[in-house]
Amino acid sequence: MTGFSVAKREIEFFVDFASTYSYLSVMRIGSLATAAGVSVRWRPFLLGPIFRELGWSTSPFLLQAAKGAYMWRDMERQCSKYGLAWRRPSEFPRNSLLAARVAIAGEGQPWIAAFIRRTMTANFVEDRDIGSPEVIAGLLREVGAAPNELLAAAASEPVKAGLRTQTDKARQRGIFGAPTFVVGAELYWGNDRLEDALADAAGRQ
């Protein structure tokens, strides 16, 4: 009966738009996933509520000065290694709530991957405030989506609840940072695990 089986080569990508290391994976995953024959399901969520449950008021990169200083230098080196543009944002972490809601509202749309990449570039290359509706409207327009419709959807109760649910699901699955890739029941945390996660997904039927 194998002729009827459906290949399940899929990776779930839990992404927070404020997350520096998520930027690396968002920019890298397209060509790698295509080469591996794996499809990407975008799972926008918020790390903030998960951090708050640990008693943290903000990013560990702010709460731990040495770790924060290291991260900024590491991001420079990583972007150089991967050939990615990079500018340290003047505000960190940026408010990623609006971008996440828009990504929830646009789930499954043909422009969603382009929107996620474009928004990451706005934050981490162009130093723009992705918390601003004007900025997000401009990015949506650039990727061929309808800004007014999507900003209205992002402000609607079902989309707000959808993002809360996605964040709850992330926590229930044991996710504690971003990016996190999920393949079946396996979690892969961090841009450094992207290749391993794709290899796992590519090997599944």
Add this chain to the structure above:
Amino acid sequence: MTGFSVAKREIEFFVDFASTYSYLSVMRIGSLATAAGVSVRWRPFLLGPIFRELGWSTSPFLLQAAKGAYMWRDMERQCSKYGLAWRRPSEFPRNSLLAARVAIAGEGQPWIAAFIRRTMTANFVEDRDIGSPEVIAGLLREVGAAPNELLAAAASEPVKAGLRTQTDKARQRGIFGAPTFVVGAELYWGNDRLEDALADAAGRQ
């Protein structure tokens, strides 16, 4: 005058014997460093005092349950990927004070790399208590070192002070976790950065 210049292809390896990800790098670095033409300077230190300064009473893998659960699964996968033996220790984190003091006492000795590898294997493959003087004495004997002499040295004030100084230096250099590799003024944190650190060291004169 280049004929008189001395190649400075060196990597400093800050290692805590209780650290799971340090186990991966300890077992991997020998052949990789040789292939890169880089010499390894072992820097045994303790993460405990650095964690306590952040207000943490123990390892973040215990304080954050989701991160801890992830780490144990990730270690299984990583060991499988690298072809390394692995057994989850029945006690974590093990007390690494004695092993670190012995490694300080044995700095520069011909058996030091073998002792560090052997001690990591005792902790992370054989589930033995590396905090016990009897266990450490046996490991020292196996690598051709003199147990009585080294246990006495480990209990001496200069060696105790030497470990405190090394831990202070680690903190002053911005180290916040293990393994950390230092090449010149660059820090590389985590087993995932071992190759990058070696490439950096190999490229220096």
